[in-house]
Every structure is written in structure tokens, then in C-alpha cells.
Amino acid sequence: MRFEYVAATVLLALAPATAWAQPSSADAQLKAIYDAEWKWRQKEFAQITDGLRSKPTDHFPAVAPADWARRRTYWSTVLDRIARIPATQLSPEERLNVAVLKESLRAEVANIDFRTYEAPLNSDSYFWGEVKPYAPLETADDYRRYIGRLKDVPRWFDQNIANMRAGLKRGFTPPRVSLAGRDATIAAFTTAGADNPLAEPFKTMPASIPASQQASLRAEGLDAVDTAAAPAYAKLLVFYRGTYLPGTRTTVSAAALPDGESFYKSQIREYTTLELTPEAIHQIGLKEVSRIDADMKATIATTGFKGSFADFLAFLRSDPQFYARTPDELLGFSAYVAKRMDGRLKDVFTTLPRYRFTIQPVPDAIAPVYTSGRGGLSACLMNTYDLKSRPLYNIVALTLHECVPGHSHQAAMALEAPSRPAFRRQTYFSGYGEGWGLYSEWLGTKLGMYRTPYEEFGRETFEMWRAARLVIDTGIHAMGWSREQAIDYLAGHTALAKLDVEIEVDRYISWPGQALSYKLGEMKMRELRAKAEAELGDHFDQRRFHDALLNMGSVPLPAMEAEMIKWIAVEKSR
Structure with missing residues (x-):
């Protein structure tokens, strides 16, 4: 019996009954699925909802292979459930919702299958750059959650290092030439004390936080930098310089990776x-x-x-x-x-x-x-x-x-x-x-x-x-x-x-x-604008075109094209 089937059966057995209830209409069925998936996803990736935004919680996500296997099983189950909903019975807005969800989850599952988590870095982005917040911390709770994450850095880094070792073993790494100098982005965070960039959020804190509370949070935060985060960065730096970088591949093409052409x-x-x-x-x-x-x-x-x-x-x-x-x-x-x-x-x-x-x-x-x-x-x-x-x-x-x-x-x-x-x-x-x-x-x-x-x-x-x-x-x-x-x-x-x-x-x-x-x-957007201008003539209004384009939110390009063609038809009938 396949592992995915066993895990899916266990997962569904453990899931709350309300998460997979069967509402009567196609729209309601889909909504129940994506609402449950989003709630699960927020918890899985250590996020909380703050108004319309998500914020990180007091820890980082679990990234061990078993965690990714669990996610693959869950998302595959979600995709199977979506596939059983009659698409023709969905309202226009829910058809767009399902197009977004299916394409995003398809990519997530594909990446887990290729084990991209074994290379959690490239020349532009790297997991250790996600610790320091670049948006301001606004409340005492924001600071408490940040301190929690600082304390969790050693565990999170260790899991990523283990994944990187697995990637090294099978030749799944970024090209060595593209990683030159990236060790400097680790070294900057290895120092103890207030000069560590991780300590910057504590230098100027919002006036809405009482002074005594600021002092307490600052002391706890600096201690977390010195005793947890900075040593973890130092350990990562030793691994990166001594083991990882020397072991990365000397080829540059994705085709040289395991199953590279398909990847x-x-x-x-x-x-x-x-x-x-x-x-x-x-x-x-x-x-x-x-x-x-x-x-x-x-x-x-x-x-x-x-x-x-x-x-x-x-x-x-x-x-x-x-x-x-x-x-x-x-x-x-x-x-x-x-x-x-x-x-x-x-x-x-x-x-x-x-x-x-x-x-x-x-x-x-x-x-x-x-x-x-x-x-x-x-x-x-x-x-x-x-x-x-x-x-x-x-x-x-x-x-x-x-x-x-x-x-x-x-x-x-x-x-x-x-x-x-x-x-x-x-x-x-x-x-x-x-x-x-x-x-x-x-x-x-x-x-x-x-x-x-x-x-x-x-x-x-x-x-x-x-x-x-x-x-x-x-x-x-x-x-x-x-x-x-x-x-x-x-x-x-x-x-x-x-x-x-x-x-x-x-x-x-x-x-x-x-x-x-x-x-x-960009070419697809300009193509759609040219089509709208040609078909609407003097009635073309770029403001309405841009409203329609952005108000749909981020969507796959085929879905964007279908929506904008519908918009042109509606505009012609006005």
C-alpha cells in the first residue's frame, strides 16, 4: 500500500469532522475546503492573522522531510477533493478561486516531489535572511513573538542544515559560482551584543509600549540574540564555509540536477x-x-x-x-x-x-x-x-x-x-x-x-x-x-x-x-490592453482596465486572460 494513501487516510481520520463537511452547493463545498486549508496552512507555516495581513508567530515552521511529506499528503487530498466538485456548478468568482488554489497547490506538491527544500537558498534569497523583520514591530506582542523566533533559530537552522546535507549527498544544490560571497550575509549576524542586526528592532521601540515594558522586552531580546540566534548563525557559517560551499556543484545548468530536465x-x-x-x-x-x-x-x-x-x-x-x-x-x-x-x-x-x-x-x-x-x-x-x-x-x-x-x-x-x-x-x-x-x-x-x-x-x-x-x-x-x-x-x-x-x-x-x-x-498584459483598445475604441478607459486587472488579485496568467476577455465583453455591452 502506498505511503501517500496510508498517510491521507490517517490525516482524514484525525481531521476535525467540520473541516471536511459536505455542504449542499458546489460553492459551499469549495469554500469549506479552502477555508480549512488556509487555517491549516497558517498553523503549518507559523502564521497568525492580524486584520487583513498575516504575521509570523513565535516560532519558525518545521522543515524536516517528514513535515514536507505531511504537507504533500494534505495538499494532495485537497486537490483530490477539489477535483470532485463539478466545475460547471461553481459561480464565476469561485471558478477563479479554484483556479488560484489548484495552481498554487500543484506547484507546492511538485516542489516537494523534487525535494526543493534540500536547497533552501539561492544567490538572491536564503532562509537565514528571514529572521530579521524588515517591517516595523508595532506592539508588545509583536516583540514577544520576535523574541520567540530568535529563541527558535537554532532548531530551525539545524533542520535546514540537515536538509542541505541531504541535498549535497544527491547533488541537489545551487551552483557554487552563484554563491560566492553569500557567507557575508551570515557573518553579519554572528556577533553578540547590540551591534548584531537582529538587535536593531529593540533600539527604537513604539512609544505606545510603556518604558518599563520596553526595557524588559529589550533585555529579553538581546539575551535571545546572544544565547540562541547569534550562536546558531555562527554554527551555520562554519557549516556553510567548511562543508556546504566546497561541496556544491560546479555545473550551472538545471539540467545537471537530478531529473533536471523535468525539474x-x-x-x-x-x-x-x-x-x-x-x-x-x-x-x-x-x-x-x-x-x-x-x-x-x-x-x-x-x-x-x-x-x-x-x-x-x-x-x-x-x-x-x-x-x-x-x-x-x-x-x-x-x-x-x-x-x-x-x-x-x-x-x-x-x-x-x-x-x-x-x-x-x-x-x-x-x-x-x-x-x-x-x-x-x-x-x-x-x-x-x-x-x-x-x-x-x-x-x-x-x-x-x-x-x-x-x-x-x-x-x-x-x-x-x-x-x-x-x-x-x-x-x-x-x-x-x-x-x-x-x-x-x-x-x-x-x-x-x-x-x-x-x-x-x-x-x-x-x-x-x-x-x-x-x-x-x-x-x-x-x-x-x-x-x-x-x-x-x-x-x-x-x-x-x-x-x-x-x-x-x-x-x-x-x-x-x-x-x-x-x-x-508583461507581454500578456500589453496584449490584453491592445485587444481592449481595439475592441472598445473611444470607450476604452485605462483606469477601469487597471482596476479590473489588479482587483482580481494574483492569479495564473491563463485565468487572468480569461477574466480580462470577459471584462472586455462586459465593457462592450455598457
Whole structure:
């Protein structure tokens, strides 16, 4: 008898009877399933609900192989139950709910089957970076939960280390070349005392917490840093430097991993939610690179620059006029772009979210190996490390993508969208989310956000960067490209700084498929907008188009397309 069947039987026997009750209608049946799954998922991954958001509890999730096997069994059972609900009897909104749930759980199960938990890191993201909170702690309970997590770091790290050892044994690791220097992101957290970055939340605490309580929490927190968290980071650092990094693979392609060809195809499906082959994506990328290359050369001509494309890139990379002199100057420039965009939001949406984000520098501990920017619900991070690698002509596009109307704005819209199940508010599909980020960069051309040819060239170089990813990612993971070949290709087609080029290529090497989502998602959104403009003519209103696009929340691209085609039909009948 198969293990999955036995475990599923036990799980269902132990589950509360109310969790799997059989309501009369298809909608009610589905709702009972996803409500129970979300409650289970929150507990399983150590989350609590705080209003519309989830927050971490006082411990980290269990990540041993048995924990992942349990999750696979549970999610497989959920998928089986969903499959028995007649899809034709679901209401339109519940059909969208089921499309989201099925695709997200399908990806979860696939990753467990490939045992991706045995490589809980890549060049861009790593489990030890999840300890320090980057959103402010607001209440005494927030601090108590954080202290609990600090005390749980040794257990959590030990389980991850055990998984990494298993990955080493079977050759399932990120490429060694993509992990160079990442030990610095561990070392910064090994020191005792108030200078450890984990202690930063205790330096300035909310005035709403009484002073005596602040002192008690601060003392307990610093003790947890010194006695639990910092020693665990020190142990991880020894393992990373002495065992893990020397044992990682020297190949760069996903095809070199166990069952690598299937794994890469699974990653393509997860990040794009599309059924596309690597070869098809490669050809799409080559076509886009050619188109954008012509746009970039046309923009260069408007500057009056005399010289070759390579000469122009050298000029952009070396002229001081294009670079901030201080971190605050770069952050201020980004903030000004965001504020200028605020003034245009009335032309982009009919409804705006209440939730506000801030702009912050990428923390020093991770900035040297971090991407140029990243937007989230609470904060939009801008990398101020090595300012000579952060040209200001790129900041307009970067701010539109990461901050507003991109990811930070998008996250607030999803959070405050009406009548949506909890799991929908916090599900993220990269093709949809990153597609919107890149679409936001392009949208800036419609709103006068790019004031000079250099800022427009910065936007084009960002678009080229995402198009080149289609070529590079598939080239590396399916066509035998080397790291050097990928670096030369990206450096030769964009104005990205050398540091950014190397960091980005290492990201594609160690995170197969993720880089494909941006351009494919943006192309689908622009295709749908063009269809709406053609069919609606003078009745096309981009505000309503954007409302419809974002108000559905993060969904698989095929579901997004189906919903927007329905929206066009409704608009035509108005």
C-alpha cells in the first residue's frame, strides 16, 4: 500500500469532522475546503492573522522531510477533493478561486516531489535572511513573538542544515559560482551584543509600549540574540564555509540536477503558469531583444551622441552626472519619482488603497549581493551599496516597478480588495506580479514619467534586461550556455553596471525559471490592453482596465486572460 494513501487516510481520520463537511452547493463545498486549508496552512507555516495581513508567530515552521511529506499528503487530498466538485456548478468568482488554489497547490506538491527544500537558498534569497523583520514591530506582542523566533533559530537552522546535507549527498544544490560571497550575509549576524542586526528592532521601540515594558522586552531580546540566534548563525557559517560551499556543484545548468530536465520544466510552469517549452521561450526572447535593440538605438539618436552602441554604454557607465553622490540622494530621487507618480494615480485607477509604504535602503548586511530594488507591502527597498553601480537614469523605471504603481501599490490593492478569501489575498504568482511590475515601467511612458532620453533609455535597458532573461535563462538551463556567455550577452545588450550584471546572472543560474515570469507576464498584459483598445475604441478607459486587472488579485496568467476577455465583453455591452 502506498505511503501517500496510508498517510491521507490517517490525516482524514484525525481531521476535525467540520473541516471536511459536505455542504449542499458546489460553492459551499469549495469554500469549506479552502477555508480549512488556509487555517491549516497558517498553523503549518507559523502564521497568525492580524486584520487583513498575516504575521509570523513565535516560532519558525518545521522543515524536516517528514513535515514536507505531511504537507504533500494534505495538499494532495485537497486537490483530490477539489477535483470532485463539478466545475460547471461553481459561480464565476469561485471558478477563479479554484483556479488560484489548484495552481498554487500543484506547484507546492511538485516542489516537494523534487525535494526543493534540500536547497533552501539561492544567490538572491536564503532562509537565514528571514529572521530579521524588515517591517516595523508595532506592539508588545509583536516583540514577544520576535523574541520567540530568535529563541527558535537554532532548531530551525539545524533542520535546514540537515536538509542541505541531504541535498549535497544527491547533488541537489545551487551552483557554487552563484554563491560566492553569500557567507557575508551570515557573518553579519554572528556577533553578540547590540551591534548584531537582529538587535536593531529593540533600539527604537513604539512609544505606545510603556518604558518599563520596553526595557524588559529589550533585555529579553538581546539575551535571545546572544544565547540562541547569534550562536546558531555562527554554527551555520562554519557549516556553510567548511562543508556546504566546497561541496556544491560546479555545473550551472538545471539540467545537471537530478531529473533536471523535468525539474526545469516544472519551474517554468510554476513561475509563468504557462505551458511553454524552453525552446519556445528562447525564441520569444530573441524576437523581443531585436525589437528593443532598435528602440534603444533610436533613443540614443535623440541624445545627439556620436559613437557606437558600446561607446554610449561606456559613456553612461562612467559619466558622474548619472550617479548619486550619497545614499540619501539616491533614496530622495526614488522618493521624488514615487511622489510624481502619486500625482498621476487618478489617471491610472478609479480606486486607491489606504495602505501606505515607505522607501528604505536595502540593509547593509545583504546589500552587496542583493538586487537593485524590491517592493513589498510595507516598504520599497532601494539598494544604495556601491553607488557607482546605481545610475539615476534607471531609478525612474525601478521605482515604478518596485514601488508605485508596481509591487508596493499592487500589494496594498490586493490586501484591500473586497470579498476575497484569505488565501487569495496572500497568494502570489510571479507571472502576474512581475508582469504587472514590468507593465508599470511601460505605463510610465504613457504618463510622462521619463523626462529625458537618458531616463527613457534606462527604461528600455530594463525592458531589454527582462527580454534578455528569456534568452539567458533558457540558454543556461536547457541549451548549455556558460556563465560567461550569459554575462557577455546581458552586458552587451543593456546599460546595467558590471556588478548588477553578475549578480543578475548568478540569480538566473541559481533560481531556474523565475526570471522568465517578468517579460511573459508583461507581454500578456500589453496584449490584453491592445485587444481592449481595439475592441472598445473611444470607450476604452485605462483606469477601469487597471482596476479590473489588479482587483482580481494574483492569479495564473491563463485565468487572468480569461477574466480580462470577459471584462472586455462586459465593457462592450455598457
